[in-house]
Amino acid sequence: MRHIYSILILISLLFVGTACEDDYRDMVFFTGEAPIYQIGTCDNLIGSVNLYLDKPEGIILGIDGGDGNYSITNGDNSIVSAAFVKSENGYQRLLVTPKSMGEIMITVRDSDGHSASLAVKVMDCMKLVLSKEQEGVVVLGDVTDEQKNDIVKAFSDLPAVKMGGLYELIPDEGKSFFEEGVLRVYLNDSAVPPLVGRYERVPVLVEGIEKSGIQFAYGDEKHIYRVGPSVELTKSMPQDPYLYFWEEVTELCPVEVPEGCSIFFVTLLKLS
Structure with missing residues (x-):
């Protein structure tokens, strides 16, 4: 009976484990204090963002993965500015602020060639x-x-x-x-x-x-x-x-x- 009970526990754990699959990537952008690497939960990984000229403060995102030796490639500096700011909770932070309307791609790379890309769309206001x-x-x-x-x-x-x-x-x-x-x-x-x-x-x-x-x-x-x-x-x-x-x-x-x-x-x- 104990043997059967143990098998049932293992089966139930198997289903729990497959319900929220781990999401492994070399590098990611995320919102909040720390990244959540699980598909099927309220993960906070992000690949695109909308910014607005009437909210010039922009957005601060976290970066995780890679070797930590990051560099930024900004598709168009006239549309947004992108710069590293002070790290929080052990994660590098990226500040993206709007400058003019348009759409661009920002890519952050490490020294090993790993990268994460962020699609940014700037509009005049939230609408x-x-x-x-x-x-x-x-x-x-x-x-x-x-x-x-x-x-x-x-x-x-x-x-x-x-x-x-x-x-x-x-x-x-x-x-x-x-x-x-x-x-x-x-x-x-x-x-x-x-x-x-x-x-x-x-x-x-x-x-x-x-x-x-x-x-x-x-x-x-x-x-x-x-x-x-x-x-x-x-x-x-x-x-x-x-x-x-x-x-x-x-x-x-x-x-x-x-x-x-x-x-x-x-x-x-x-x-x-």
Whole structure:
């Protein structure tokens, strides 16, 4: 019995050991006090970072691995500066600060040829960028194909529900991306300057249940969307790179709408 019990313990330890696989690399960048080398946990190893010109303090990263005799190769000194700063907790630290907008690669090497690379993107400010992929009219309810086609055709030339080509959501200080902030709307014509307005989270009714929606207000336009198919707007950043914005436009329909039907102008947006 003791022999069987020992085998069961060994098997259970085997499964525990394989659940979090060790992540061995010659050299790494990391955030925080020390690197965490396990896949399947909240590791803090990092290979890319976004910096913002309105946050000139930049970021301090740790370096681990190699022989400790490090050197820096900066892809473009005009975009960021990269310099070693005082070591902490036995790890060399690297300070990266933004200088101008652009994308570059920083590589740290040791004397044995081991290296780690960091992709850096510098933007003007912290923002969520949404680009329009597709759009169309959705008719919900008991409706014939002929009625549906008439409704879709009636909306085809109605500019009141047309959105721009790209949106930038710049959260106010201390707010998450989907709470409130400055909205920039870039039209499909790139030669036209962006429209500037505001966005904020607002309540919307979905099948009689109050949920979080988002309101865009710019120029003379004001649009309220429910975001789907299932997005929690309290999160700082969506996990899915695609979002559906549903705007109810039943009252704007230029033709008769069958009783009990709802019409939505739906836009597929991609996080970029």
